[in-house]
Amino acid sequence: MNELYPIFLKVHQLETLLVGAGFVGLEKLTFLLKSSPQARVTVVSIEISDEIRDIAANNDNIQLVQAAYHPSYLENKHMVIAATDDKAVNKTIYHDAKSRYLLVNVADTPEYCDFYLGGIVTKGNVKIAISTNGKSPTTAKRLRQLLEETIPEDINEMVENINRYRDTLKGDFEYKVEALNKLTEGLIKKD
Template structure:
C-alpha cells in the first residue's frame, strides 16, 4: 500500500470539485466548504441535503472532464465505478489531487479521521489500511480533547501575533512562544481561565517573568 505524505492544504477560495450527489458526497462537500473552498458538485441528481446546502455550485449534468478545469482537489463519490475511475484518470492527467471514496488505489490523497477544536486539528490515519480503526482512535481521543483546547489555541494565536509584531530578536521570540505554550500554562488556563492566563502571558512577553 502507498505511503502518504502528511500535509494540510490551504484551499480557501480555491475550486474543488465533487462528482456525485449522494449523502457521502454531501459530507465531503461540507468538509471542503468548511475549509473555505469554492465547491462545485457535478451529478445528474442530488440528495435533499445537497440541494439545501448553501454556498455551493450544483451542476445537474452527467460527469464530463470539462468540469474539472481549474480545480485543485477532485473527489469522486458516485455509485458507478466506471465514472469514478474516469474521474481519477482525468484528474491525474490534469495534475490534480484526486480521491475516489473507499478506493485507495484510485487516490492521490486520502482524508484522515480528524478532531477539530478551533484552530487545533488532530488527524489520525492508518494510510488507508483500516479507516475503521482510525475512526475508533478518533472517538477515543475526542473524550480527551474538549473545547478548552479551542479556547487555549485561540489565546495562543492572539499572543503569537503580539510577539511577532513587537519582538524583533528571533531567539527571545522563540523562547517566549515556547514558554507560553508549555503544559503548565495550559493547566493554569484550565484552573484560572482565559483572562488570568492572558495577563500571565502578557507579563512574560513584557519581560516581567524570565523565559525558560
C-alpha cells in the first residue's frame, strides 16, 4: 500500500541541508533546483565536486561548507538530504534529523526517508509529481517523460484563463467549485 501524501513545498522559503557533494549530492541538488530554482540549500561535504561548485557560483541561494558533517549543521534547517557515500554517516544524519523533528531523505535508502524526490513534470503553472513509493525511480522517470510529451505546451495558457475566470465568479465556495468543475469537465471527457 502506498501511504505517501503528496504535497508541494515552497522550498525557496525553507532552509535545506544537503550533506554530500559527490555524484549523488549533485543529482539531488540538480533535481531540487530544476523544480525550484530559488531553493535555499546549504551543502556540507569534505569534498565538493566541481559541478556543485559551478552551481553555487551561479546561485546565491546555495552555500557551500567544506567540512565533515556535524549535528550543528541541522540548526535552523527545515529538511535534510543525506547523500554521502558512507552509510553510517547517512544513518547518523537521519537519526540526528529525526531527533529534531526535521524531514529527512537518505539517498537510496527508503527506510530512512520521510519524503522522496520523485519525478516531476512542469508546464508553466502545472506541476505533476510522480512517485513509486521509493520502489522504482526509473519508472517515475519514464512516466515523467511520457507526461512531458503528452501534456500540451499551451496548458499554462488554459490555467491562466481559468484563473482569470475564477476571479470573476461571485458566490460562495460551493458555487465556484461547481462552476469550475463544469468548465473543466471537458478535459477528461472521452468521445
